[in-house]
Amino acid sequence: MSRTTEPTEDSARRIDDHTRDVIGRLADGADRLTFPMTRSVPFGPPPAYAELRSKCPVAPADLFGHDAWLVTRYDDVREALSDDALSADITRPDYPQGPAGKANRALATSGLxxxxxxxxPLHDDLRRLVTRDFMIKRVEAMRPGIQGIVDGLIDDMLAGPKPADFFEAVAxxxxxxxxxxxxxxxxxxHEFFQDRTTYLFRRDVTDEERAVKLSELNDYVYELLDSRNANPDLDPEADIVSRLVHDQLRTGKLxxxxxxxxxxxxxxxxxxxxxxxxxxxxxxxxxHPEQYRALGEDPSLAPLAVEELLRYLTILNEPNWRVAKEDTVIGGRQIKAGEAVVPLTFSANRDEKHYDNPDTLDxxxxxxxxxxxxxxxHQCLGQPLARVELQVVYSTLARRIPTLRLAVPLEEVPFKTDVDIYGVHTLPVTW
Ligand code: HEM
Structure with a gap:
């Protein structure tokens, strides 16, 4: 397995002339692409994705010096994410570590x-311990509480000065x-976590800065477990941490x-x-003010709206990279053991073969x-919770503040092009 930026003879041989032509044009003469590619502000994927989908759906790339394949079509991305030959195990020596500043690396070096x-099977055993906390029924029971939290945050924003930073006030x-x-x-x-977790995903900070924030977060969790463990009257039903301490830590199961x-x-x-x-x-x-208005007039649109916004925005540019444990085939392309695979969910979610007019928000x-x-x-464990939070917040905003609008021109909104999870640093709004 090569870790240089030069393609291995092996992978070069497996690229046909057609692929080489497409890649050469997109990569300025080189015979593989470099990754990541920059999203189009405000809501679009990197322009190359559409061309790759139509002409070279599984494309060779240089992933920070690691041979990789970019998977761009909807069906192929699903195939990759359910292929047992691909590993998400970051501790494997052949797992691509990314640039110094990548969250992958930070999480790996946290040693947790x-x-x-x-x-x-270890993944499944551990995930199972917290699955029930995120099941739809359990999360639906939390909806009234979430509504109360959202209403409270919006009340505070409305009572404060205009314009307000919606990111800071509510999101x-x-x-x-x-x-x-x-x-x-x-x-x-809150502020402690906000600051530390943001650092994990930023691309513009040094390894040392990230390591400090990460170890502060680790210390926090360490002390949290310590104080629960020290409580002789611990109620395992009180919250997830208490249950894990009671059932797993104290019994020595984990x-x-x-x-x-x-x-x-x-x-x-x-x-x-x-x-x-x-x-x-x-x-x-x-x-898209007409869609905002429609949501305010008909809150039953909220579940549909949330799914569409998740698709259209795909804020996680891609799930964690995978590495092939053994030779496999994705989208008809031979992948060799040790090569990385990047399933581009953002591209899949804009695949015109799967969605009509995929670049339109509807x-x-x-x-x-x-x-x-x-x-x-690895499909998101917290998705039922995220869905309820998003449904409540969008529909409440549209109902309660129909006049909500951006307080600055769109060009002045600071987009997170420098962070692995896309979004905005601040969102100045008025009403
Ligand atoms: C809009 C919000 C969210 C998005 C877009 C999102 C996205 C994702 C994605 C794409 C993955 C898969 C990563 C991979 O395959 O490598 C994932 C996994 C995960 N997410 Fe989320 N997530 C969201 C909210 C949440 C929330 C609220 C929680 C609650 C704690 C959560 C907990 C997790 C966990 C624990 C995993 C790992 C699952 C596993 O490996 O089995 N997520 N998420």
Missing amino acids: PAFLRMDA SPLPNIVISDMLGIPHSD DRRTVQGIVFILLVAGHETTGNMTALGTLALLQ IRRGARDHLAFGYGI
């Missing part, structure tokens, strides 16, 4: 075993308050690092994602089969 980065605190309640940790730690890894991933995984999706989805609706579309939550065994 998180099931997001494991293969079956960022919402997922934090909800997951904090589920884990049994104080809301007042070691401390493994429990810490589960809590860590629950704390981090839903925060940046849902916060950015809330803000970016609101912006997309405001840019909140009535009914796009529930989108891949914004991934696919296969």
